[in-house]
Amino acid sequence: MKISVCIPQYNRIAYLLVSLAEISRQTHPDVEICVVDDASTDDTLSRLVDVQRHSRFPFRFEQNPINRGYDYTLRRALALATGDYCVTLGNDDTLYDPGCLSRLADFLEKNQNPDVGFTNFVSDENPGAVQRRATTTGVPGSGPEVAGRHYASFAFVGGLVFRREALARINTDAFDGSVFAQVGLALRIILAGGRLFTVEEAMVRQDLHLDGQRANSWRDALHGDWRRFRRLDGGLPQLIAVVHQAFAEAGFYTPSRTYGLLRKHYRQTYPYWLLEYRSYGGWVNALGLTTGLFPAGLLSRYRLSLGYSAGVWGWYVAATALGLLMPTGLFQRLKTPLYNFIKRRNP
Structure with missing residues (x-):
C-alpha cells in the first residue's frame, strides 16, 4: 500500500525541515511526500529544491505563483498525491515514530480499505499526553449520524487520512477560504456513503519545538x-x-x-x-x-x-x-x- 504524506507549506521552513527529517525515518516501504508551498516569503523554495534532490522517498513539490490560502494549498497537496491513501500534516507537525505508517497500512488493509478517518496525536511539548479525538480503533460507518458525531475531529489537520479515490470523487473548492476545507471534504465522503474509521493510537506529534521554541501559536x-x-x-x-x-x-x-x-x-x-x-x-x-x-x-x-x-x-x-x-x-x-x-x- 502506497501512502502519500501531504503538507501545505507557508513560511516556517525550519519546522518543515525537521518534520521531513522525521518522516524520512519511516519503515513503511512505499511512502511519498507531497508539499505545496503557498508563495512563502522565506527561503522555502531553495530549501525544498535541495530536499527534493536528496530525499529518501519520492518527493513531489509545487509552489503557488501567488498566495492562495490554506484551503487551496491543502487541496493541491492532496491532488499531487499518487498513493492509495493520503495522510495530512501541518508544516510544524510530524509523524509520531518510524513505524506508524506501517501500522496504519496494516489497519487499513485488515478493515477492507475504509475511506476517511483520523488518528490521535500528542503535543511535542508534552508527548506523554495523548489528545484523544479517537476513543476507539474501528470503523464507525457512514451517513449523517456518523458525520454529525465526528466532524469536529477533522478540524486539526494533522493525522487525517483520506483514501485517494474517495477524495477525488468529491474534491471541491466550495470550502476554500474557510480554513476548514478538510472538514468539508471529510463530511462529503461520509455523507456520500464513504466509511469513516478512527485510530486510537497517536500517530502525529503536533507543534514541533525548534531550539526550545514552537512555531506561532x-x-x-x-x-x-x-x-x-x-x-x-x-x-x-x-x-x-x-x-x-x-x-x-x-x-x-x-x-x-x-x-x-x-x-x-x-x-x-x-x-x-x-x-x-x-x-x-x-x-x-x-x-x-x-x-x-x-x-x-x-x-x-x-x-x-x-x-x-x-x-x-x-x-x-x-x-x-x-x-x-x-x-x-x-x-x-x-x-x-x-x-x-x-x-x-x-x-
Whole structure:
C-alpha cells in the first residue's frame, strides 16, 4: 500500500525541515511526500529544491505563483498525491515514530480499505499526553449520524487520512477560504456513503519545538491591553458554515440538525475557549470572543424557529457566565476528564 504524506507549506521552513527529517525515518516501504508551498516569503523554495534532490522517498513539490490560502494549498497537496491513501500534516507537525505508517497500512488493509478517518496525536511539548479525538480503533460507518458525531475531529489537520479515490470523487473548492476545507471534504465522503474509521493510537506529534521554541501559536495573540480590544470569533462561524453547507448539499438539512450544531458549539467549544484564553492571561481576548460570538449574527444566517433561537440564546448566556466566572485553576484540572467524558458520550 502506497501512502502519500501531504503538507501545505507557508513560511516556517525550519519546522518543515525537521518534520521531513522525521518522516524520512519511516519503515513503511512505499511512502511519498507531497508539499505545496503557498508563495512563502522565506527561503522555502531553495530549501525544498535541495530536499527534493536528496530525499529518501519520492518527493513531489509545487509552489503557488501567488498566495492562495490554506484551503487551496491543502487541496493541491492532496491532488499531487499518487498513493492509495493520503495522510495530512501541518508544516510544524510530524509523524509520531518510524513505524506508524506501517501500522496504519496494516489497519487499513485488515478493515477492507475504509475511506476517511483520523488518528490521535500528542503535543511535542508534552508527548506523554495523548489528545484523544479517537476513543476507539474501528470503523464507525457512514451517513449523517456518523458525520454529525465526528466532524469536529477533522478540524486539526494533522493525522487525517483520506483514501485517494474517495477524495477525488468529491474534491471541491466550495470550502476554500474557510480554513476548514478538510472538514468539508471529510463530511462529503461520509455523507456520500464513504466509511469513516478512527485510530486510537497517536500517530502525529503536533507543534514541533525548534531550539526550545514552537512555531506561532494562538497563545501568542493573547494579551491584557484594553486598547487592543476587538471582536473575535475563533473561526467558529466558518466551521459551522462548512458543516451546515456539507449537510445541506448532501440533502440532509433539517432545522433540528442546524440547532444541534449551534447548541454543540455554544455549550462546548465556546466556553472552552473563554476559559483557555483566561487561563493564559487573555481576559481581553475572552471578552472579545463574547462579543464576536453574540448569537444574533449567527442566527441571522440560518432559518430557525423562535424556540430554537431562544435555545441558542440560552446556551450563549449560560456558557458566557461559565466561561467568565469559573476559576481557571479548576478548569485546568477538569478539562481533560471533561473532554474524555464528552468523547465517550459522543464517540
